[in-house]
Amino acid sequence: MDHLQFVTELANLRPASTFLTLKSYRNDASEVADYSIVFHMSYENALKRSIAVLSEMTFTGDLEKQAKAELLESFNKSLTKSSIPEEEIDDAYTRFFDEEGKYIKGVKMHTASGTLHLYGLVVHKKVLLPGYYPPKNKKPLTVAKDKLRYLTPVGKFRQFKILSSQVDRISVENLSLLPPE
Numbered sequence: 001m002d003h004l005q006f007v008t009e010l011a012n013l014r015p016a017s018t019f020l021t022l023k024s025y026r027n028d029a030s031e032v033a034d035y036s037i038v039f040h041m042s043y044e045n046a047l048k049r050s051i052a053v054l055s056e057m058t059f060t061g062d063l064e065k066q067a068k069a070e071l072l073e074s075f076n077k078s079l080t081k082s083s084i085p086e087e088e089i090d091d092a093y094t095r096f097f098d099e100e101g102k103y104i105k106g107v108k109m110h111t112a113s114g115t116l117h118l119y120g121l122v123v124h125k126k127v128l129l130p131g132y133y134p135p136k137n138k139k140p141l142t143v144a145k146d147k148l149r150y151l152t153p154v155g156k157f158r159q160f161k162i163l164s165s166q167v168d169r170i171s172v173e174n175l176s177l178l179p180p181e
Contacts, residue, residue, distance in 0.1 A: 003109065003116055006162075006177060010107050011098040013173055017041045020106075020120065022160060024128065024168040031131025035160070037120035039106045039172065043157065044082040046121065050152035051075050057148070067144035075154065093117070116179075118170075119159040 020039035026032050054072055059065050093108040109116050138146070149155040160167070162179050170177045 020172040029131035032129035034126045036124040039120045046153040050154040116162040
């Protein structure tokens with residue numbers, strides 16, 4: 001299956017959010033896991049919900065207050081960028097549109113490498129083979145922002161490279177798709 005056939009199958013799915021399963025996905029840390037994600041989901045809506053969730057949180061510590069303020073600023077900047085129509089986005093990715101010209105959410109291709117990417121909200125992850133994650137040396141503010149981000153919908157969004165060497169198969173709406181060659 002090539003990229004175009006793969007994207008065509010994704011375009012034929014219902015346009016609303018749907019569940020998609022990545023079987024035996026191998027990440028850069030050599031971890032192998034099965035993922036269930038909500039596909040065709042609006043990142044813009046996840047940003048709006050994340051802003052609402054974070055705004056409702058109250059903190060007493062200065063570090064948490066600063067982390068909250070910086071995350072809210074970042075989410076609002078991203079929200080402003082997400083209002084740009086998909087046709088006008090000028091970045092490293094090519095977006096796909098169906099036969100009616102509607103943007104297909106959840107799939108894009110890295111223009112320089114030709115690598116297809118799927119993204120969505122992770123609902124479930126089952127680790128089949130643990131990977132190696134070296135210890136991180138993060139500043140306390142970064143750690144605080146990470147902890148807060150994981151409490152929001154944006155913190156559950158993930159992007160997956162779709163290569164035959166990284167995923168065995170993809171299941172969605174009673175379809176079983178092999179990654180494009």
